[in-house]
Amino acid sequence: MYLRYLEDLDTNGQQTASSDELAHLCGTTPAQVRKDLSFFGSFGKRGLGYPVHELTDQLRGILGLGHEWRVVIIGAGKIGAALANYRGFLQRGFRVIGVYDNSPEKIGQPWGDAIVRSMKDLVQDVKREDALIAVLAIPAEGAQDVVDVVIDAGIRAILNFAPAQIAVPPHVSLKSVNMAMELEGLSFALTNKGAA
């Protein structure tokens, strides 16, 4: 989150930013900003604040954005399309090496810059291209099976949009986004507005 805002400030040509300014941008407190950043190092100058451009570089390094990550998108539905088209990924160092589906009428169709490939090619492509990240955009049914297969092929991190609980071994990172659950959180917030 800090990186996002620092990039904006950098684009605007701002040289330094105080913890107070970052806190306001991010909706947190100055003390929180300083504690968070100090966990990774001592980036600021007392009396001045944090050097915007230098700190963005540091944070990119910390987040592991210093090199390109190869990503496979599994599922050529609407969500897969939204992700494959999203220019922000490439800008941030995530290169989509392929979109995969097992529906015959989708395989071979053009898809942005690429062509939808068969799930049969998935394992060999992951191995050949050394892809470590998979985005899962398929229905809940069978999601776990696909996960097991790609982990076997060498995938080490999964961003899951399937509304299903996925189990992964400890050496694999998993992040799930469940849109229905997000809406339910809003429903709760609306319902309990008075109580809070």
Add this chain to the structure above:
Amino acid sequence: MYLRYLEDLDTNGQQTASSDELAHLCGTTPAQVRKDLSFFGSFGKRGLGYPVHELTDQLRGILGLGHEWRVVIIGAGKIGAALANYRGFLQRGFRVIGVYDNSPEKIGQPWGDAIVRSMKDLVQDVKREDALIAVLAIPAEGAQDVVDVVIDAGIRAILNFAPAQIAVPPHVSLKSVNMAMELEGLSFALTNKGAA
């Protein structure tokens, strides 16, 4: 999360579930489950566990899913399409009353069961249908302007997919999903696997 798993158990006809069982399903601890649930009431029977069906009803009530919420989707791009097509929303009580865009070639196009409408109709539709939730699936530029307008029209909760920071007044709930940020979290996890 508990609701999700309880629904599965209910569908499978299971009568009761212990905190231990729920903890295993959700990847947490039995004590955590009991503390979480006890915050809202005393739902279990000692020696038996929690009554699955009754607890799902209770949780639905707590989450405010007891009635239908009317939702507008703003932005008829790929993400909007993925959301509008998602049957899970309707099942969970979120009825999409309209999809809106300001691109002339999209307005009037069929869109699942509905037709893409002009952004010009957004405010009047929100008011007429009493929609309280908006899903924002437009580019970052201008997102804040649209938010200000729909809040004026009566929207009280926003699920934001635009890669932009949105500010809302205190009486409005906001939940943002940023796919690039999710991937960056995975990048961090992969980069720091050894250190952890």
Add this chain to the structure above:
DNA sequence: CTACCTTTGTGAAGAATTTCACAAGCGAAC
């Protein structure tokens, strides 16, 4: 009816996170 196994609900303890508050450092002005 009693003994026993199971599981909840919850105070208390323990751990983690956030906030406070201030010494130390930086730059500018005079």
Add this chain to the structure above:
DNA sequence: GTTCGCTTGTGAAATTCTTCACAAAGGTAG
């Protein structure tokens, strides 16, 4: 060169969250 206004970095305090541990049931078998 010294003073002054700012802002960081960080121990300590305060707060929040999680885990522990056990008394209080519920059910069952004999």
